[in-house]
Amino acid sequence: MIQVGIVGYGNLGRGVEYAIQKTEDLELVGVFSRRAPETVETVYAETNVYALNTILDFKEKIDVLVLCGGSKDDLPQQTPELAEHFAVVDSFDTHANIPDHFAKVDEAAQKGKQVAIISTGWDPGLFSLNRIMMEAIIPDGKTDTFWGKGLSQGHSDAVRRVDGVKGGVQYTIPSEVAMEKARSGSKEELETKEKHVRECYVVLEEGADAKEVEQAIVTMPNYFEPYDTTVHFITEEELARDHQAMPHGGFVIRSGQTGEGTNQTMEFSLKLDSNPEFTSSVLVAYARAAARLAKEGVVGAQTPFDIAPKYIHPKTNEQLRKQYL
């Protein structure tokens, strides 16, 4: 059994605790938190919680750490720090800072002779894998990524700041028209604003004018004005009942030409009822890979691009070839 530690215990950490339970080859040693352990309420009562500052005492007991902190403040510090002492995986997702994060994690992992897989998850992660594989196979073509249907935190905040709005959420939804263009083999570049539509579910304050609120939202520069935006008015009860989940997903579509202009289209998509639980499930699959690579003596930072798919599946190579190829 692969012995796993969870570092950080928010939505992702909870998702990892659930995901480990669904495997037959991973075992949870415990959750490591900056909070006082006795104040952390885990999903399963039997889960151990330890103070993060005691983690080095667990070096011999843990095969891999799943780092569940945020990409803004936690991971830039935690992944290099812990990669010196443990095999680690993270889901660092600030695209622009990946080369820098990779370099720092690699230095620490090399120093400690550990393996570290960064930027697992789905974007970066599975979507990135599909982007490189599709382009490698059909070099003459165009790849489009669409996000959604998904709850957008920043745009939901913008809706809630409008006068007369008591509460609300915003969903980003891929435009069907743009997706059909992407699938058509057309080389036309699609801008983000034409690739997505925005849907708002808004609770009005008492006495507020629906027409005015709608107008204020759909004309808001940058956030909504460039997009096809729809505003639905709902009750407070509906907001509480129907809009608490964190759905997300999206599409990677590549279409291009082979031979003398033959169209070929490849598509990968996700429809997730919980974005964090899915990311946690990807982290756990790559934690299995990290533990196996560590056993093989692989050292240094890796990304999903560097990991042969067999490493994330629990079965043996023989079983995989026989049953899945």
Next chain:
Amino acid sequence: MIQVGIVGYGNLGRGVEYAIQKTEDLELVGVFSRRAPETVETVYAETNVYALNTILDFKEKIDVLVLCGGSKDDLPQQTPELAEHFAVVDSFDTHANIPDHFAKVDEAAQKGKQVAIISTGWDPGLFSLNRIMMEAIIPDGKTDTFWGKGLSQGHSDAVRRVDGVKGGVQYTIPSEVAMEKARSGSKEELETKEKHVRECYVVLEEGADAKEVEQAIVTMPNYFEPYDTTVHFITEEELARDHQAMPHGGFVIRSGQTGEGTNQTMEFSLKLDSNPEFTSSVLVAYARAAARLAKEGVVGAQTPFDIAPKYIHPKTNEQLRKQYL
């Protein structure tokens, strides 16, 4: 530049010749054929054609061979034979015989200290990769594969054998109802016959009775009776004009649950206007991988499960991380 040889020159070989032209890092040394070289008409006039029995003279000039023979008679013999002397890739696609083929190719490749990647293509190949990755990520769920819309040779032959039929083709099409079930998170097992519908385009012989022909087709045991089958009558001109291409494709869909019953759905699909040209494009991407692995000293048989995705893309690891992750 990676130096490539093509072995066998039918639809796949021609597709490889086209696909190499679309790359910037692969160069075609020539086509190796059992036919007399002067009788082989290549896509590009400048392509060299050599007799297959001279291939060992090219050991120093070729980095990787792309084997384009059939899985029934050619590859079981050619892949092991050539894997002793060259890095090779094939698209061996008889699922049940893959373990045996792998063992024979591995033995030859180990003997000759070569690398051999078998069963690239899309099923086996890309679909298989998606099956193992999706299952690894969402272990509690169900994977369904749907094929089509695609031309089926065996079923087209069956249609043409019916009395009163002058010509015709048959397309296998995934059932929308079954695909929606697969996406829904339901654990209900779907049988092949309810996952696909069959569409026939038929040219009648003069004087033949359309009703009788239709009845004979839709009630044909095994081939059509278990399926929802539609028969369209067309003219000989329409058959020649609209039904000469070799489209194919399909869907791998996994839906399952994380946490306490949260639905998550992953989907990979292909819509191919030319099945052989696409398979050729996958072969060429894995030929790049084989040449690189050979340079790294990797020896033995491999499948797409064993190949880290970075190996199939022409860019450097640094570029991939910066631009695609």
